[in-house]
Amino acid sequence: MKHIDSAPSTPGKFKMEKSPYNNRLRLQSSIAKLTFWSFVFLGLIFVFFFRSSSSPSSLSSPVSSDLSRRSLRTSSYDGPNFEKRVRASSKIRSRNGISVLVTGAAGFVGTHVSAALKRRGDGVLGLDSFNNYYDPSLKKARQALLENSGVYIVEGDINDVALLRKLFDIVPFSHVMHLAAQAGVRYAMENPSSYVHSNIAGLVNLLEVCKSANPQPAIVWASSSSVYGLNTKVPFSERDRTDQPASLYAATKKAGEEIAHTYNHIYGLSLTGLRFFTVYGPWGRPDMAYFFFTKDILKGKSIPIFEAANHGTVARDFTYIDDIVKGCLGALDTAEKSTGSGGKKKGPAQLRVYNLGNTSPVPVSDLVSILERLLKVKAKRMIMKLPRNGDVQFTHANISLAQRELGYKPTTDLQTGLKKFVRWYLSYYVDGKKSSQ
Numbered sequence: 001m002k003h004i005d006s007a008p009s010t011p012g013k014f015k016m017e018k019s020p021y022n023n024r025l026r027l028q029s030s031i032a033k034l035t036f037w038s039f040v041f042l043g044l045i046f047v048f049f050f051r052s053s054s055s056p057s058s059l060s061s062p063v064s065s066d067l068s069r070r071s072l073r074t075s076s077y078d079g080p081n082f083e084k085r086v087r088a089s090s091k092i093r094s095r096n097g098i099s100v101l102v103t104g105a106a107g108f109v110g111t112h113v114s115a116a117l118k119r120r121g122d123g124v125l126g127l128d129s130f131n132n133y134y135d136p137s138l139k140k141a142r143q144a145l146l147e148n149s150g151v152y153i154v155e156g157d158i159n160d161v162a163l164l165r166k167l168f169d170i171v172p173f174s175h176v177m178h179l180a181a182q183a184g185v186r187y188a189m190e191n192p193s194s195y196v197h198s199n200i201a202g203l204v205n206l207l208e209v210c211k212s213a214n215p216q217p218a219i220v221w222a223s224s225s226s227v228y229g230l231n232t233k234v235p236f237s238e239r240d241r242t243d244q245p246a247s248l249y250a251a252t253k254k255a256g257e258e259i260a261h262t263y264n265h266i267y268g269l270s271l272t273g274l275r276f277f278t279v280y281g282p283w284g285r286p287d288m289a290y291f292f293f294t295k296d297i298l299k300g301k302s303i304p305i306f307e308a309a310n311h312g313t314v315a316r317d318f319t320y321i322d323d324i325v326k327g328c329l330g331a332l333d334t335a336e337k338s339t340g341s342g343g344k345k346k347g348p349a350q351l352r353v354y355n356l357g358n359t360s361p362v363p364v365s366d367l368v369s370i371l372e373r374l375l376k377v378k379a380k381r382m383i384m385k386l387p388r389n390g391d392v393q394f395t396h397a398n399i400s401l402a403q404r405e406l407g408y409k410p411t412t413d414l415q416t417g418l419k420k421f422v423r424w425y426l427s428y429y430v431d432g433k434k435s436s437q
């Protein structure tokens, strides 16, 4: 080995002595070199494959790129700090309190429901993907709001089964308030797969984890008034037909109701679907008419007001967020326990569906008049024909079932509710100088 040790760093300049010993040495050293470069080559191949399989490629479908991003993300959920935050947020602080996993907690309804549960002493853990369907900075601002009241929102997708299982391992949630979804009616023509991803695949993944959890939680989830679709019988009652959806969004919510039936039937999960009717209020959704009308009226931009055939009025049963929150809490509080265990049904479980509306439809042109008065700005109205791409002409809820069984009783009319919305809007976007994009 002495020879090798004394070899200069530039091998070409080393003059080999011609001896059998040296020949063997040369052979040995070239075998060593060959082995070395083979390892380097194999290493490069390995690195190449590893990187290309773990980085979302632009060619892969949205779902498979989600999968790879998910596996990278999950690692940040390890560690005692994560568990500590999850536990602290889920801690029940009142007698007879419940522990609730709220999906879509950085969303409009999710934020309000989470805050209300926390206020009365329940344990609340949020989960949200913070997707960019609308300005994620609004979701982050809602998250900061919840953070201040002690609610932690885990950033993750409801399709991440490993994450969901982990959360149930840490906390034996008694309830799940499932609000995560791809909302919006017209966006379904632009991005149909996002509806399948969140409202169908995501729902199934969540229910799969819930059915195997011990104990199984009771689940309350958001369906939609849009399931009534082309139904013309008013007011809409829970037993009316819901087999004529007018949008893919509505179809995925209807599918959700059927999926809920299946998981209730096979696994004994307690399931309650809430059909919300056009929810509005502070911290609302920028993609909804009352919200972008406000923005555009203030900017002096003209706003489209739809009318149906023969100048028919388009009307909505606008429901104020605080009323919806009371309905959600009423549903959680009256939910019976799931009956299954070990992933098996042990007996029949509760299966319910309720309308949560306001029972007073308001023409969209009246909505605009109220906004004009509150903003003290005249709107530039642009009357247009209602396109047949998802929106229905009117919605009107019969809420007698929710009234009877959940104690649901909406108390806020559109005028009062919009006043609170406008006050929030001005303080958030105008005084707060946040960009409304």
Ligand SMILES: NC(=O)c1ccc[n+]([C@@H]2O[C@H](COP(=O)([O-])OP(=O)(O)OC[C@H]3O[C@@H](n4cnc5c(N)ncnc54)[C@H](O)[C@@H]3O)[C@@H](O)[C@H]2O)c1
Pocket: 103, 104, 105, 106, 107, 108, 109, 110, 127, 128, 129, 130, 131, 139, 156, 157, 158, 159, 178, 179, 180, 181, 182, 183, 184, 197, 198, 202, 222, 223, 224, 225, 275, 276, 277, 278, 279, 280, 285
């Ligand atoms: N606001 C309404 O008028 C209305 C009417 C009928 C039904 N709904 C339903 O009520 C629920 C809440 O609606 P909202 O108005 O608060 O909407 P939102 O969009 O503000 O909230 C939904 C939240 O879910 C999150 N999310 C979406 N997909 C996810 C996924 N795969 N994994 C994790 N998080 C995900 C989003 O980031 C968002 O923060 C939704 O199910 C919606 O379909 C709302």
Ligand SMILES: *[C@@H]1O[C@H](CO)[C@@H](O)[C@H](O)[C@H]1NC(C)=O
Pocket: 234, 235, 237, 238, 398, 399, 400, 401
């Ligand atoms: C409202 O729904 C209830 C069932 O919950 C039904 O008995 C009642 O007839 C409905 N009312 C109207 C006006 O459709």
